[in-house]
Amino acid sequence: ALVITNFLSAMGITIVVPFLGEVPSLFGVSPAFGIWIITAFMLSYCVGMGFVGRLSDAVGRRPVYIGAMGVFALGLFLSAVAPHFEEVLLGRFLQGLGASGALPLSQAIAYERFGRRRGRVMGAISAAFGIGVVAAINLGGALYSALGWRAVFAVTGALGLMGFVAAFLLPETGNERKSVSLDLVGILSLGAAIAGFMPFFKGLAEEPLSSFRVYPFLIVLGVSVLFLWLWEQQVKEPALDVGLFRNRAFSLGIGASLLGGIGMFILQTFLPSYAQLLLGYTVTQAAYSVDVMAGFMIAFAGFAGIICDRLGPERVLVFSLGAIAGAFAILTFVSMPALSYSFLLPGERHSRRRLGRAD
Numbered sequence: 001a002l003v004i005t006n007f008l009s010a011m012g013i014t015i016v017v018p019f020l021g022e023v024p025s026l027f028g029v030s031p032a033f034g035i036w037i038i039t040a041f042m043l044s045y046c047v048g049m050g051f052v053g054r055l056s057d058a059v060g061r062r063p064v065y066i067g068a069m070g071v072f073a074l075g076l077f078l079s080a081v082a083p084h085f086e087e088v089l090l091g092r093f094l095q096g097l098g099a100s101g102a103l104p105l106s107q108a109i110a111y112e113r114f115g116r117r118r119g120r121v122m123g124a125i126s127a128a129f130g131i132g133v134v135a136a137i138n139l140g141g142a143l144y145s146a147l148g149w150r151a152v153f154a155v156t157g158a159l160g161l162m163g164f165v166a167a168f169l170l171p172e173t174g175n176e177r178k179s180v181s182l183d184l185v186g187i188l189s190l191g192a193a194i195a196g197f198m199p200f201f202k203g204l205a206e207e208p209l210s211s212f213r214v215y216p217f218l219i220v221l222g223v224s225v226l227f228l229w230l231w232e233q234q235v236k237e238p239a240l241d242v243g244l245f246r247n248r249a250f251s252l253g254i255g256a257s258l259l260g261g262i263g264m265f266i267l268q269t270f271l272p273s274y275a276q277l278l279l280g281y282t283v284t285q286a287a288y289s290v291d292v293m294a295g296f297m298i299a300f301a302g303f304a305g306i307i308c309d310r311l312g313p314e315r316v317l318v319f320s321l322g323a324i325a326g327a328f329a330i331l332t333f334v335s336m337p338a339l340s341y342s343f344l345l346p347g348e349r350h351s352r353r354r355l356g357r358a359d
Contacts, residue, residue, distance in 0.1 A: 001167060001169040002106045002109060002110065002121075002125055002170070003124060003125060003128040004128075004162075004163060005065070005102050005106070005167055006103060006106055006125050006128045006132065007131055007135070008069075008072075008159050008160055008162070008163035009102035009103070009129075009132070009163065010099075010102075010128070010129040010130070010132030010136070011132045011133070011139070011156055012075075012076065012095045012098075012099045012160070013041060013042075013099070014134075014137050015136040015137075015139070015140045015152055015153070015156050016037050016092075016152065017038075017136070017137050018137055018140040018144055018272055019144045019152070020034075020035075020037070020270075021277055022144075023035075023037055027084075027088070028085075033085075036089055036092075037088065037089065037092055040089045040090075040092040040093045041092045041093070041096035043093070043191070043194050044092075044093045044094070044095075044096035044097040045096035045097070046100075046191075047100075047187060047190060047194065048068075048097045048099075048101065049104060051183075051187050052100055052101045053104055053108065054183075056101075056108070061108060061109055061112075061173055062167075064101060065101060065102070065105050065106075065109075065167050065170055066168060067101070068098045068099070068101025068102060068105070069101075069102070069163045069164040069167045070098070070164045071098035072094070072098025072099050072160050072163070072164075073160035074094055075090075075091045075092065075093070075094030075096075075097070075098060076095055076153050076154075076156050076157030076160050077153070077154070078090060078094060079092060079095070079157075080150050080151075080153035080157055091153070103125075103129060107122055107125065108173075109170065109173045110122050112173040113171070116309070117309075119305045119306065120306055120309060122305050123304055123305015123308070124305065127299075134291060134295075137272065139155070139156075140152050141272070141285075143155055183232075183235050183237060185231060185235075186231055186232050186235060186240060189224055189227050189228040189231060190224075190240060193224035193225050193228060196218070196220035197221050199217045200217035200220075228240065229242055253317070256317060256321055260320065260321050260324050263324050264297075264324065267293060293327075300320075304316050304320070
């Protein structure tokens with residue numbers, strides 16, 4: 001049940017990636033607004049992480065997990081029937097909120113239930129999450145090309161409903177109930193900080209720092225972060241325990257995960273758009289452009305769990321981040337990026353030659 005639900009929740013992140021470059025024309029919105037089909041999901045995903053763990057401490061892992069998968073499926077169906085782009089974004093927001101419960105709670109359940117085998121189990125969960133990310137890109141590209149964008153959400157919603165049913169198979173592992181009060185002020189402050197962070201960097205890519213489209217979001221970001229930091233230090237049960245950052249290992253681990261995650265997310269999200277816009281691939285063909293990277297990621301996720309049990313997570317993390325840095329160096333300095341796609345369908349090489357003759 002843990003593997004299935006994490007596979008499905010991961011699909012929600014990247015199911016829209018294949019037609020990301022088509023969003024402005026599909027919905028009649030600007031590219032800057034169109035990217036919110038990703039942003040809305042990630043915003044609620046990050047905010048949900050702030051309270052889902054504490055909520056499960058209070059009422060149990062199982063009911064929160066079931067509820068999260070239900071919200072995830074509901075959001076997918078809402079996007080499928082949405083009449084306007086704004087309703088699509090509302091559905092995406094619900095999808096992210098539901099998906100935010102799958103990965104942290106599954107890791108908690110694995111930790112509490114599997115004892116010394118927890119590293120191996122967590123590796124399997126992470127592998128399933130990676131497979132879901134890749135499967136969604138390929139499935140989304142095929143569905144969009146054959147049936148349109150609504151089918152992308154509808155089919156994934158049906159799969160999400162299966163995940164909701166599978167969540168009922170989970171046992172309850174959080175047997176000790178804690179009296180937990182949700183830090184709503186902290187959660188809202190975290191949401192405001194994330195909401196300011198994203199449009200700030202989007203605006204900074206188009207305008208100078210002094211522009212009215214940039215500096216108001218910088219102010220929102222700065223005030224939110226400062227308020228969050230001061231508030232969380234005085235709350236008894238904070239949404240974000242800032243005291244953990246005094247621990248050197250914790251701070252280094254969070255920083256490394258953040259930087260590595262940014263790189264992985266950029267590649268997984270924008271590589272298909274790059275293949276469409278610059279290399280001339282169709283939506284379906286571009287969906288395959290992440291498969292090589294994802295294949296190694298999936299294979300190593302399961303292997304890494306076993307190695308963590310034997311050598312410790314620190315060495316595995318150092319190796320993983322070094323591999324990511326090396327990959328970016330290759331992508332940066334290789335002068336013919338199209339070589340990265342030579343594993344794709346033979347027909348794509350023909351289309352690429354045809355585009356070359358047209359140029």
